[in-house]
Amino acid sequence: MVTEIDAPGSDDRLVVSGAAKSYGRPGAQRPALADVDFSMNRGQFVSIIGPSGCGKSTLLRLMAGLEHPDTGSVSIFGSTPAEASAAKMIGFMPQVPALLPWLSVLENVRIPLKVNRRADARRRELPGHRPPGTADPVALLTELGLADSVRALPHQLSGGMQQRVAIARAFATQADVLLMDEPFSALDEFTREATQDQLLKLWQKLVTTVVFVTHSVSEAVVLSDTVVVMSPRPGRIAAVVPIDVPRPRRHGLVEAKVLHDYQDLIRSKLQSAGVSSS
Amino acid sequence: MSAEWGTTRSRWNPLFWLPTVVAVVIAGLLWEWIAIGNPYLLPRLGQVGLQLVTNTSYYLENAWVTLSEALIGLVIGLISAFIVAVLVTESGILRRAIMPLAVILNVTPVVALAPALVVAFGFGPAPKLIVTALITFFPILMNLIIGLNSVSPPVLQVFTTLHASRLAVLGRLRLPGSLPYLFAALRVVFPLSLVGAVVAEFIAPGAGKGLGTVISVASANSRLAVVYAAIACLAAMGSLLLLVVILLERRVLRWHESQLSRRN
Numbered sequence: 001m002v003t004e005i006d007a008p009g010s011d012d013r014l015v016v017s018g019a020a021k022s023y024g025r026p027g028a029q030r031p032a033l034a035d036v037d038f039s040m041n042r043g044q045f046v047s048i049i050g051p052s053g054c055g056k057s058t059l060l061r062l063m064a065g066l067e068h069p070d071t072g073s074v075s076i077f078g079s080t081p082a083e084a085s086a087a088k089m090i091g092f093m094p095q096v097p098a099l100l101p102w103l104s105v106l107e108n109v110r111i112p113l114k115v116n117r118r119a120d121a122r123r124r125e126l127p128g129h130r131p132p133g134t135a136d137p138v139a140l141l142t143e144l145g146l147a148d149s150v151r152a153l154p155h156q157l158s159g160g161m162q163q164r165v166a167i168a169r170a171f172a173t174q175a176d177v178l179l180m181d182e183p184f185s186a187l188d189e190f191t192r193e194a195t196q197d198q199l200l201k202l203w204q205k206l207v208t209t210v211v212f213v214t215h216s217v218s219e220a221v222v223l224s225d226t227v228v229v230m231s232p233r234p235g236r237i238a239a240v241v242p243i244d245v246p247r248p249r250r251h252g253l254v255e256a257k258v259l260h261d262y263q264d265l266i267r268s269k270l271q272s273a274g275v276s277s278s
Numbered sequence: 279m280s281a282e283w284g285t286t287r288s289r290w291n292p293l294f295w296l297p298t299v300v301a302v303v304i305a306g307l308l309w310e311w312i313a314i315g316n317p318y319l320l321p322r323l324g325q326v327g328l329q330l331v332t333n334t335s336y337y338l339e340n341a342w343v344t345l346s347e348a349l350i351g352l353v354i355g356l357i358s359a360f361i362v363a364v365l366v367t368e369s370g371i372l373r374r375a376i377m378p379l380a381v382i383l384n385v386t387p388v389v390a391l392a393p394a395l396v397v398a399f400g401f402g403p404a405p406k407l408i409v410t411a412l413i414t415f416f417p418i419l420m421n422l423i424i425g426l427n428s429v430s431p432p433v434l435q436v437f438t439t440l441h442a443s444r445l446a447v448l449g450r451l452r453l454p455g456s457l458p459y460l461f462a463a464l465r466v467v468f469p470l471s472l473v474g475a476v477v478a479e480f481i482a483p484g485a486g487k488g489l490g491t492v493i494s495v496a497s498a499n500s501r502l503a504v505v506y507a508a509i510a511c512l513a514a515m516g517s518l519l520l521l522v523v524i525l526l527e528r529r530v531l532r533w534h535e536s537q538l539s540r541r542n
Contacts, residue, residue: 064439085441092439094432102454102533115442115450153533173440 011078011127014063014177014209015039019072021058031234032058035072038228038237040211042077042176045203047212047220048228049266050273055235056213057181063211064092064179077176078127084176087126088112088119091175095182097162099154099169106150109137109168119173135206140168143205144198160191164198171202177209184219193251196223200249217270221262222249229266231273238273241266321503329507341511343488344479347403348471348515351410355467359415363422367452368444384416388474392481401482410474414467421463425456458534461527468519472512 016038022029033055040046048056061067062074065081076084084090091112099108141150144164154162163183170178184192200223203210214220220227224243231238245258288294306323313320330337362380366373388409395405429451437447479490489508496504531537 064435066435066438085439088440090439092436094435096430096432098430098432098436100433100451100454102457111450112436112440115437115440115446119441155533155535169436179439 010075012042013039013075014042014077014211015075016059016062017072017075019059019062019069019074021055021062021067021069033062033069034234034236036235036237040209040226042209043207044225045200045210045212045223046226046228047214047224048230049214049217049220050230050235050238050270051215051232053235054230054232056230058235059230060179060181060211060213063177064090066092083122083126086116086119087123088116088173089123089126089176091170091173091178093166093170093178093180093183095185097154097159097166099162099165101154103153104150105141105146105152105154105157105165106137108154108165109141109172112169112173113137135171135174137168137172140171140202141165143202144168158191160187160195163187163195167195167199167202171206171208174206175208177211180210180212182213182215185215192219197250199223200247204248217263217266218259221245221259221266222251227262227266229269229273231270239269241269318500318502321506325503326506326510329503330510333507337489337492337507337511340487340489340492340508341515343486344472344475344490344512345515347406347478347488348410348475348519350403351407351474352414352467352471354407355411355414355471356418358411359418359422363419363426364448367423367426368448380416380419383412388412389477392478395478396482401486403486405482406475406478406488409478410471413474414471417467417470418460418463421459422456425459426452428459429455458531458536461523461531464523464527465520468523469516472516472519476512 016036019033019036019038020031021033022031024030036055036059038059048059050056058067062069063076063081065074065085074081076089079087079089081090099105100111103111138147138150141147144167146161146164146168149157149161154165157165163186166183170180184195187195196219202208212220212223214223221243227241227243228237229239229241230236241262243262245262309320310323313322362376366376391412392405392409395408399405399408426448429447433451434447437451442450475488476490476493479486479488480494489512492508493505496502496508528537
């Protein structure tokens with residue numbers, strides 16, 4: 001059942017309320033999420049952190065409309081996930097680049113513009129949409145340092161470059177919210193930091209809302225306005241930590257001490273939530 | 279992923295071509311040794327060569343008949359397998375309805391079906407095309423079904439969040455993704471199409487032309503040199519068809535792993 005949220009300004013908020021989700025057959029169910037309440041403002045960068053099995057990816061998939069909660073509801077700026085994805089308000093970025101190997105880099109970034117062409121009309125009708133139009137794929141790729149690779153095939157690129165193409169693809173529709181599922185977990189540390197910087201730059205320039213699932217404490221701190229700490233069995237939100245560090249936060253630019261304090265704080269939250277973090 | 283040895287062993291390096299040459303020479307000598315002692319087992323290679331050289335137009339004419347039967351039958355098999363594969367992967371109801379029939383068709387030896395087809399359709403090209411289409415249909419169908427279902431879940435999730443239509447998923451994801459599987463089937467099925475055409479010609483000899491008819495008539499008259507000349511034509515055609523598939527594959531599947539390791 002969908003319960004309507006009539007919180008003021010819900011056009012500008014992404015809200016998950018009372019969401020629960022179990023897997024498995026009736027009788028032998030494994031709860032993945034238990035009664036999760038979550039909300040964020042438009043334009044925020046929120047990370048969800050927790051160990052494997054805490055339901056952070058499940059929560060993200062509920063927001064993306066890839067799965068449906070057993071109870072509770074999800075509101076993407078006043079619309080259901082189904083309405084929002086029909087209007088291409090959601091950009092989803094999985095753990096792997098998930099590029100189409102037979103298309104060039106540029107064609108891969110253009111794919112979201114080519115499918116579901118009726119979305120633009122639907123988008124204008126929804127209350128929670130702020131209309132910036134679509135972003136120019138070439139400009140996006142240039143911004144991400146891939147100007148020389150637009151004609152290349154994905155297999156000709158390194159893993160980090162492929163993931164940057166996936167970022168460009170996610171930004172191409174100027175979605176109202178980008179949902180990212182551990183997108184940098186397969187990258188080496190240097191590539192990862194560079195890619196984080198580029199993501200932050202694009203996020204600020206294009207004024208987007210991002211929900212970012214990660215299992216890296218340092219990544220969560222450096223990227224986010226707010227870090228949501230989740231605990232496992234069953235998955236629920238254990239703590240919400242605002243990161244009060246001025247932006248821009250490029251690597252090497254931010255005072256390391258402040259970030260470390262936040263990292264320690266989040267680690268202690270993870271531990272008190274019953275998680276032995278490494 | 280890179281095949282480093284590809285660079286160290288060039289085509290001109292004796293290590294590359296010598297084993298093939300030696301094997302061919304040994305096989306040829308063995309053949310001649312048997313043929314000299316037992317003229318009813320094998321014809322001399324020279325006689326076969328003489329047949330091909332003196333009656334070139336005869337063999338070309340018959341080869342062309344067989345080849346066109348094989349290719350037309352193959353196209354019919356390919357198109358019907360493609361349509362069935364798309365229907366079966368898009369609809370569970372159609373899958374349960376069609377697949378048992380397709381499997382029964384596959385386990386039935388097509389060779390056994392051929393005489394019945396000749397009775398039904400006469401000595402014209404129709405039974406030959408049907409046999410070829412039947413023989414090529416199933417390998418293409420099975421590979422296409424696997425290929426159409428081989429979309430990676432993360433890519434599908436991206437398309438789902440974009441609310442892509444089923445047609446878009448089919449046209450932009452499933453079909454291009456199934457091409458490597460289709461080509462694996464084509465490598466098998468292009469040469470196989472010749473089997474279909476020749477078998478059908480065996481069943482309905484005397485009428486019309488084709489290498490199958492040539493072989494059937496010549497072997498009835500114990501003219502082994504003619505039989506093997508026709509077989510040599512078939513082998514050459516089979517190799518040619520395989521070459522066509524491989525060249526086509528290199529062009530179409532530039533992006534695929536199977537082609538990437540080749541290039542280094």
